[in-house]
Amino acid sequence: MLSLYRPGHSLWHRLPAGPKTTLVTLIVLSVCLLPVTWTGAATAAAIAVACYLIPGMGLSELGRQLFAVRWLIAVTALGQFLFLGPERAVANTTRISAALVIGALIVLSTSATALLNALERGLKPLQWCGVDRQRVALLLVVTFTMVPVLARLAGEVRQAQQARGGRVSLRYFATPFLILALKHADSLGDALSARGVR
Incomplete structure (x- = not known):
């Protein structure tokens, strides 16, 4: 099986796999429950940045993860914009993107x-x-x-x-x-x- 694990010394790497999976799951759920507003979008983006920056994974890793799902982000944003308008499109796309990159922390920091x-x-x-x-x-x-x-x-x-x-x-x-x-x-x-x- 191909492993996406990247060795490192960040806080995510030092956390045991069980508690880390539970914590990441709770963070992703909280992001998904944010309101579909400009404020909700800004909060989701801030949580994603904090999850990479504060524990030491780095913003370059966050950029790599976003780049990996760029087509999903583009398709989601376009579809939402056409049917729901700009605010809901940005909010939903940001929440989905944040949930994906935060969820990726599990496989990036756990063998x-x-x-x-x-x-x-x-x-x-x-x-x-x-x-x-x-x-x-x-x-x-x-x-x-x-x-x-x-x-x-x-x-x-x-x-x-x-x-x-x-x-x-x-x-x-x-x-x-x-x-x-x-x-x-x-x-x-x-x-x-x-x-x-x-």
Whole structure:
């Protein structure tokens, strides 16, 4: 499994995986519950900046995370602007963007193994009703890492097209991107099968 973990010494890196996941989840929920106003948008942006700046991850890392989801931000902003107007469009787009980059702190500052172990411990109470906590935890970890992996694959396709002088076109982008995504899914499935996951 591809890990997005980046070694470091920030406060996020020093926090244990379980409490960190709980804290980040609560922060993301608070961002999502902010009012859909200019003030709510400014508050969401300030929380995202504080989550990267104060614990020591740095604003350059925040910039990288925003750049990785730039197309999602653009599509969200355009759709909201057309149907809801400028204030709600900015507020909703800012809240969604803040939630994404804050959520990314979990996989950036926690190794896949530590995250998997923390999720397994957190799911232990569900074991009494027949839930396979190991499989559920593995599914959640794979889900956490999948969006950035797909963003990286999309970037690789665009770079390859630009190197060949290709024009920007959804039709010419979709086929190689889908092939790479399916190859990654096959590789991931083979790796999971080799480890006995069915």
